[in-house]
Amino acid sequence: MKILVLVKEIIDTNSKIIFDKQKKIDESQVKWVVNLYDEYALEEAIRIKEQYGGEVVIYSVGRDRTKDTLNYIMSMGADRAVLIKSERSDAKSVSEILAKHIGERDGDFDLILAGWIGIDCNRGQVPGRVSSILGVPFVNVVIKIDINGQTVICEKEGESSNEIIEAKIPSLITVQRGINEPRYPNILSIMDKTEKKIEIVENIDQIRGKQARINIEPEKDRKKTYMINESDSELAVKMLMKKLIADKVM
Amino acid sequence: MSCDVLVVVEHNEGRLKNVSIELLSYFGRLGKDNGVKVVAFVFGDQISEKLYCDIGKLGILQIVSYVDNDLDMQPGLIAGMTVGLAKKIKPKLIVMANTVRSRDSAPLIAQDLDIEMYSDIIDIDYKKTVINLTRLIYGGKAIEKIKLLNQQALITIRPNVLGNHENEAFIPKITRLKINELPINQTYITKAKITKEKAQKPINEAEVIIAIGRGLRRVDDLNMVNDLARVVDGVIGSTRPVVDMGFVRRSHQIGQSGRSVSPRLAILLGISGQIQFVAGISKAKTIIAINKDAKATIFKSADYGIVGDIYAIIPILTRELRKLKLQNR
Ligand SMILES: Cc1cc2nc3c(=O)[nH]c(=O)nc-3n(C[C@H](O)[C@H](O)[C@H](O)COP(=O)(O)OP(=O)(O)OC[C@H]3O[C@@H](n4cnc5c(N)ncnc54)[C@H](O)[C@@H]3O)c2cc1C
Numbered sequence: 001m002k003i004l005v006l007v008k009e010i011i012d013t014n015s016k017i018i019f020d021k022q023k024k025i026d027e028s029q030v031k032w033v034v035n036l037y038d039e040y041a042l043e044e045a046i047r048i049k050e051q052y053g054g055e056v057v058i059y060s061v062g063r064d065r066t067k068d069t070l071n072y073i074m075s076m077g078a079d080r081a082v083l084i085k086s087e088r089s090d091a092k093s094v095s096e097i098l099a100k101h102i103g104e105r106d107g108d109f110d111l112i113l114a115g116w117i118g119i120d121c122n123r124g125q126v127p128g129r130v131s132s133i134l135g136v137p138f139v140n141v142v143i144k145i146d147i148n149g150q151t152v153i154c155e156k157e158g159e160s161s162n163e164i165i166e167a168k169i170p171s172l173i174t175v176q177r178g179i180n181e182p183r184y185p186n187i188l189s190i191m192d193k194t195e196k197k198i199e200i201v202e203n204i205d206q207i208r209g210k211q212a213r214i215n216i217e218p219e220k221d222r223k224k225t226y227m228i229n230e231s232d233s234e235l236a237v238k239m240l241m242k243k244l245i246a247d248k249v250m
Numbered sequence: 251m252s253c254d255v256l257v258v259v260e261h262n263e264g265r266l267k268n269v270s271i272e273l274l275s276y277f278g279r280l281g282k283d284n285g286v287k288v289v290a291f292v293f294g295d296q297i298s299e300k301l302y303c304d305i306g307k308l309g310i311l312q313i314v315s316y317v318d319n320d321l322d323m324q325p326g327l328i329a330g331m332t333v334g335l336a337k338k339i340k341p342k343l344i345v346m347a348n349t350v351r352s353r354d355s356a357p358l359i360a361q362d363l364d365i366e367m368y369s370d371i372i373d374i375d376y377k378k379t380v381i382n383l384t385r386l387i388y389g390g391k392a393i394e395k396i397k398l399l400n401q402q403a404l405i406t407i408r409p410n411v412l413g414n415h416e417n418e419a420f421i422p423k424i425t426r427l428k429i430n431e432l433p434i435n436q437t438y439i440t441k442a443k444i445t446k447e448k449a450q451k452p453i454n455e456a457e458v459i460i461a462i463g464r465g466l467r468r469v470d471d472l473n474m475v476n477d478l479a480r481v482v483d484g485v486i487g488s489t490r491p492v493v494d495m496g497f498v499r500r501s502h503q504i505g506q507s508g509r510s511v512s513p514r515l516a517i518l519l520g521i522s523g524q525i526q527f528v529a530g531i532s533k534a535k536t537i538i539a540i541n542k543d544a545k546a547t548i549f550k551s552a553d554y555g556i557v558g559d560i561y562a563i564i565p566i567l568t569r570e571l572r573k574l575k576l577q578n579r
Contacts, residue, residue, distance in 0.1 A: 013389035013506060014525070025392070036507055091357075092366055119506050121387045121394075123369050128325070128357025137438045138325050140354045143500070153441075157501050159350045159452045161445040167438035177507055178500045212366060213397040219390055219532070227555045229544055233562040240538070240556055241570050249515065249536050250574060 001054035001147070003045040004106055005078070006098060006114035006127060008035040009062050009069045013120060019218055032065060034073045037115020040175045043182040044145055045113050046077045052147060055079045057106055061086050061094045061203070070198055075185035080197035082106075086205055095129035097203050103134065109170055111152065116141045116174035131172035139165055139173045253287040253312065255280075256341035258332060259305065260349060264296035266304055269347040269409035269455055276412040277345065278309025280376055288312065291335060293328070293427075295319040302422055309417025314339075316427040323351060326436035329358035335427055336363055341402070343381065348406040350452060350501075358436070360404045367404040368396055370510060372411050372533055389506045390529035409455045410512045411533070453502045456485035459513045461504055461531065462497070463489040465520010465541065465560050469497050474561075475519065478568045481575060487511070489527050505530040519560045523548025540564075 011017065012031040020026045045056045058074065058081035060066060070081050084101050088094055102109065112131075117124040131138035143162070144155035147169075156163045157176055167173070226243055230236040244250040255277050260267045266274075280286040290305050293316040305313055316331055332355065336344060344359065346352040348370045360367035373384035381398040383405060453459065460479045466472070472486075479486050488498040490505060504511055506529040516534040520541060521527060528551045531537065539552035542559050549555040556563060 011388060013391065013529075017388055017391045019392075025388075090366070092360070095361065119389065122385070122510070123367075124353055125357040125360070125367055125369065128354070129361040131436070132329070132358045132361040135433075135435055137436050138354070138358060139438060140325065141350070155444075157350070158443070159501075160450060161443045163440050164442040164444065165438050166441050171438070176500065210399070210401050212368075212399065212401065212403070215395045215397075216387070217393045217395065219386065219393050222532075222537075222551055222553065225549050225552050225555050227549065227557070229557040231558075233558055233566055236556050236558055237563060237566045237570055240554060240567070241574065243554065244538075245574075250571075 001048060001052050001110045002057070002106060002108060003048060003054065004057050004059055004102060004109045004112045005038065005042045005045045006112065006130070007038045007042065007058050007060045007070065007073060008115075008118050008126070009033070009060065009066045010035045010118055010120035023215065023217060025216065032069055034069055035115050035118045035120070037117060037119070037175065037177065039073065039076075039115075039182040040177060040179050041113040041115050042073060042076055042078060043180045044175055045111075046183075047180065048111070048145070048147060054110070057082065059098055059102060060084070061088070061097050067198060067200070072185055072190055074198070075189035076183055077186070080199065082199045082201060084201045084203050086203040088205055091123050091125035091129065093205075093208070095126045095133065098126070099130050099133035101201060101203070102130075111170060112136075112172040114172070114174050116176050127172055127174045134172070137167045137171040139167050139171060141176045142173050143176050143178045145173060145175075145179070253289040253339050253341050255286060255288045255343045255345060256336060256339065257288060257290045258344065258346045258352065259290050259292045260347055260351060261292065261294065261301060264298050264301050266301070267347065267349075267455065268457070269349065269407075271308060272409070272412040272414060273345055273347060273407060274305060274308040274310050275415040275417055278417045279415040281311070282309055282417060284376075284378065286376070289314055289339060289341065291332065292316075293318070293331060294321050294323065302424055306422035307419040309415075309420060311420045311422055312425070313422045314425045314427050316429065322440055324437055324440060325354035325358055326433055326438070328355040329362060329436075330432040331427065331429060332359050333362045334429060343398075343402070344404040346404065346406045348408045349455065352406055356404055356406050363402070363404070365402045365404060367406075369406045371405050371407045372512060374405070374407065374412070386510070386533065389525060390532045408510070408512050408533075410457060410514060450499075450502070451485050453485055453487045453504065454509045454511050456487075456511070457514045458482045458484035459487050459504075459511060459516045459534070460484045461487045461489070461516060461518045461521060462492055463519065463521030463527075464491050466492065466497070469495075471561075472497060474564050474568075478517070478564055478571070481568055481571045482515070482517070484515075484517070489521055518548060518552065519564065521548050522546050523551055
């Protein structure tokens with residue numbers, strides 16, 4: 001089995017996000033980490049490989065610094081990684097870049113796994129777009145994967161019920177938390193920066209057509225809280241009800 | 251037929267979903283006030299005259315429909331149909347609900363049409379020459395403002411953010427969609443549906459949410475929360491640890507690694523207010539928090555706070571809300 005895993009390096013949303021004078025996020029002040037869901041995808045890929053043999057290859061579109069993030073996550077047990085350097089970060093360009101380089105290098109993949117969403121920008125677009133370009137089925141938000149000969153059986157999280165889905169190989173599957181518990185990266189392997197095979201490819205960014213203008217601003221805080229600190233619970237609820245009715249919430 | 255906006259409608263067995271009512275009535279209003287040409291696209295099973303009528307009532311004149319009682323609602327097929335239609339009528343904006351179903355097919359549609367997509371929109375300002383869109387990023391710490399000038403785009407709009415608009419009712423004109431070929435190589439087989447408990451409304455479509463945190467000690471204590479939820483017609487969601495304990499389904503986890511929601515009302519019970527949770531709830535219109543710790547950070551994100559034990563407060567609150575409900579009937 002050749003399993004490709006799409007990995008996104010993101011700003012650690014736990015770290016404080018500082019805006020500079022141009023209202024741009026000060027990237028020197030943030031920590032870069034692997035998107036949480038992509039770790040589940042990598043863990044699942046490694047488990048499939050452990051059972052059926054084959055190769056696990058990470059694909060990531062990033063910058064120079066992304067090497068360190070990939071180095072860390074590769075120590076979970078990936079065989080190699082392809083880091084495609086590009087200045088692009090919009091979902092459409094990233095998807096097209098990924099699909100192009102996958103097609104050129106590892107077009108004979110059996111599965112592509114990815115996290116179902118990036119917790120930084122919440123877009124949830126890249127996996128679907130990549131599947132569309134590569135022309136393979138797209139099974140989104142999966143919590144269980146079983147290989148069954150030339151097909152793969154997935155449990156997909158649905159709206160009000162889950163679905164059991166059979167897709168052919170090759171397919172692109174995105175995973176949801178709950179599918180597995182990712183292992184910790186191997187410490188010795190993290191420290192040994194020489195042994196890992198990270199292929200770095202420069203992408204030739206195409207000139208883009210007309211783009212929407214996008215600005216980022218800090219989020220405002222909510223208005224003042226109406227606090228009730230009253231030891232008598234009956235009274236506390238009465239006070240809340242009164243206020244809710246006065247404010248027309250109820 | 252050409253149009254400005256194509257709204258992809260979602261329905262359950264012929265009944266419009268709330269979020270689709272919001273989208274249709276919002277764009278129906280724009281049609282009336284600003285002359286925006288809107289087409290609604292419905293597909294699937296149990297599509298009846300009544301459904302067309304319901305859409306017309308929201309101020310929509312043009313409906314394209316594809317009736318197929320065996321249609322498997324999978325992303326490859328929905329995308330194939332929508333792309334085919336969009337190529338014919340060339341809408342400037344394709345609008346979908348930010349639901350599980352639409353989020354499966356939306357990226358495929360956007361890529362096939364070679365256009366940008368903006369997901370989970372929480373605010374839209376539609377003008378003739380410019381469309382302003384708002385969405386949240388970085389765990390709710392920042393807002394992304396998008397200015398669409400004249401390029402075709404697809405957007406998914408979060409439920410409960412547009413509200414319902416009263417419009418003059420139309421008798422809609424129905425056009426049947428003919429489909430020549432669907433992208434069969436991009437489809438899969440749906441073998442079974444498993445419903446674990448009785449079907450619950452998706453958390454991101456709920457108007458009222460009761461969210462529980464680790465303040466709830468035992469799974470049996472959910473009965474007390476269920477009583478409260480029933481009175482306010484709410485859906486139960488939770489923080490991540492409560493999902494990890496198996497009390498609540500993962501699809502009903504709120505937060506950065508769960509769902510982002512915008513209910514009219516959220517009642518938060520025994521939740522500390524970590525940023526990863528707040529990221530998902532911060533766009534609720536009204537938030538009531540109950541926590542026994544007066545210093546809990548959740549109060550910073552709430553409109554109303556009660557410092558107290560949820561085990562003491564919930565039954566009283568349930569009783570009082572029931573009283574109010576009976577009075578208002
Ligand atoms: C990468 C990442 C992603 C994450 N994603 C999410 C996410 O999507 N959603 C999410 O929720 N969390 C997420 N978390 C976890 C998050 O950081 C918090 O651990 C979690 O939100 C805390 O849940 P809690 O408030 O239920 O529990 P706690 O923090 O333990 O808080 C329990 C609260 O209940 C109160 N309490 C206890 N007993 C009572 C009582 N009887 N009456 C009243 N109050 C009581 C306590 O005072 C306390 O404030 C994520 C963490 C990481 C690192």
